[in-house]
Amino acid sequence: MKTAAHLGSEGDFDVAIVGCGVSGANIARRLSAYRLRVAVIEKETDVSFGTSKANSGIVHGGFHHNRKYLKARLELRGALMFDELRRQLDFPFRRCGILVAALHDEEMKAVEHLYLQGVENGVIGIEMCSRERILELEPKLSQDTVGGLYAPGGGIVEPYRFVFALVESAKKNGVAFYTDYKLSATEWDAKTRRWTLRAADGRTLHARYAVNAAGLFADEVSSLFGAEEFKIQARKGEYYLLDRLTKARPGRVVFPVPTAVSKGMLVIPTVEGTVLVGPTADSAEDKTDLSTTEERLERILDSGRKMIPSISANDVITSFAGLRPCLEEDFYIEVSKKAPALVQVAGIQSPGLTASPAVGEYVKDLLKTAGLELTEKPDWDPYLPPRPKTREASPYERDELIAKDPAYGNIVCRCENVSEAEIVEAVRLGHTTLDGVKYFTRAQMGRCQGGFCAYKIIKIIMRETGLGYDQITKRGGASRILEGEL
């Protein structure tokens, strides 16, 4: 995201949200409905570049957690909010349903427990499946499957597209976003009752209330506010991405029977047609370490194949890792007891994406209890314009698009079928890194992984932004793409 325009600017806000992942974005968008001046600061170059960019992209089925946990209550509430959000914001989301496949008779006991928990949680349509039933629902499942669970309300979502849409909507309704804004210090002025938030590069802004939605770094941010001391433990999840032409694509999300510590490794038909297999769950010391290892990746294919035997290493187009921010068993969303006018939103691991719309609402209510006055804006506009995609258009629809803007006819990314017009749109919305364009448009996300289109995208970014070749990065910072000119 562009920052130059904001450099040195100081603003006075009612609420400042630290961190623009799926939690921060939902909080910002929810608050944008009120007469408030809201700022979001993000240390990365673009939004959704942390935990929110590398996760399973699932809207959960509401049966994995007991209602005694806040995270379960928010999950149940959040899951129900996705349909309306999709109508307003037009991001990729589909209720494809979730299956839990049991491979041994002993596992059916755990399935029964999940079923009862789901029923208790009020999940609609949840169903215990016989072997015949589950194989009918998903014929690609292993013949060893003995039965399982079906939750028709579960779904799949493109997490970064969800965040981008929330951010765009919040911006449209007046929220200010500051990227490359790495919080380095805060001060509370008891007289004016205002926080000052200083960035490492010298920018400052003021706010009456602050929200700590800093994901993996929520512990460090909490310290910067002089608030509660806690430690976020990163837990790494590695994934394989399979080509959209794989024969192993299931119709629904397939879970194994969970263990005490993890929901296990899943096979996920992504909304956009590819297949994800993963994640692993291993503690990581370094909160920036997104490396993958051979042993873990092998484990992923092995466990994926146990459920869907047709998964083939030949279909792998890439692997990646994400880090979950783990604190305790539950989410920690509270008004700080130590620092004034601060709401902590920490430890948002799974089912954080599912819960996030409800987290937005919950934090809005917490801010109200802490004294923030909320007056609805009469002119709040929850809608974003629909974004045509050449990938989804029929030949006749494409022809109409090209008549309006010829750039829809120029296919830049052949693997995912993305036109120049869509890339230009991403850049104009502020996604000016190769990864930002990738997450917004899917260009470079297909089987060639940018081998054919990366140079074209670099040229479009340079043309649209005026950036020099040496300012083009993969994901901001020092991740420069080109090191010299001939």
Next chain:
Amino acid sequence: MKEIHFDAIVIGAGAAGMAAALEIESSGFTCALIDREDHLGGILMQCVHNGFGLHEFNEELTGPEFAERFAERVLESRVAVYLGTTVVSIRSNDVEGKEVFCSSAEHGVIRILCRSVVLAMGCRERNRGNVRIPGSRPAGVYTAGLAQRLVNIEGYIPGKNVVIIGSGDIGLIMARRMSWVGCSVKAVVEIMPYPSGLTRNIVQCLNDFNIPLHLSCRTSAIYGKDRVEGVEVTPLENGAPVMEKSFRIPCDTVLLSVGLVPENELSKEAGVELNAMTNGPQIDSTMMTSVDGVFACGNVLHVHDLVDWAAEEARRTGAFVVAWLKGERPALQVRVKAGPNVRYANPGRVESGRENKLYLRSLVVKNDAVLEVKLDGKPIRSIKKNHVQPSEMLTLSVGDKDLGGATSDSVLEISLV
């Protein structure tokens, strides 16, 4: 929406596509040549080194020069050229033949109705995910072809200190190219015990620049946070990694030259059956795929060593398309089987009554090998080969005299001993 009719269309305007289109047009049939890029010549345009055309023109040309020879003839011919035009789908239809939708900024969506289609889309590079190299995901990891594009056409240097993974020809060519533009190429790391590129490229691109080639070595990790900081290399002994002998090579750039894959997504969606060995279409003795009227040639069919051979294959394919358009169909076709030590043989069928040219790839590195041809288990020919290796394609001609007594159930087996 624009609607146009042709006897044949050729998808892809690289060497193969241009050669096929010229052949079809020369017989008086109407033909369109379609390419998604805005120039003729395909990937040849970024191959500014020489070594092209020795068979086709008896001259040593650069890639663009080779392409230009064909492009000039195409532009002088009646071949209808559509550049900046991406084929979106191919469907077969009983009434109209083939219905092909294309997308172009200039023309919008074009609906082409034609009797036959030639697939000549070429191939793409395998990437990091395909060969599953673990580690972090910093900037600075590129396929060799992308780096070639950046340097030779866009005029940018992707990085200064380079390690090349895989010893495919593009990687070798880029080792030399990067050295010429002032970069330091630290090493080429190859997992196999032998190089996968042509011998001449090992000599001219590595040996002449003192670039070390680590054979039987696997890249076990790429490391670096924002930008590549190095690679970890693990030697293999008897195929197994020896972790304690792992070493690191610091670098800021990794180029991947780990093989090419025919680009057949469009073919698959058109219902064309693929050969698991080549990743290209299954073809009969006339280069026709499993879909009637759809032909394939060049690197989309199987990856060639030399563009000269891709062009030659495409010209023959063009002639087969002409024959098909005239209503000629092969008489007796005999199935070709890749026997021991042969990875594949293309085409998958030969026709009696004429000469058939076959391309094959060895599975082994071997001196003093013998290419054995058997019809229904009976040896009919054996040909001495001084040296065979997987990276060098072999050719074989099978004529009518070889196929005497063959029936439609016969099998022609080709093996290397």
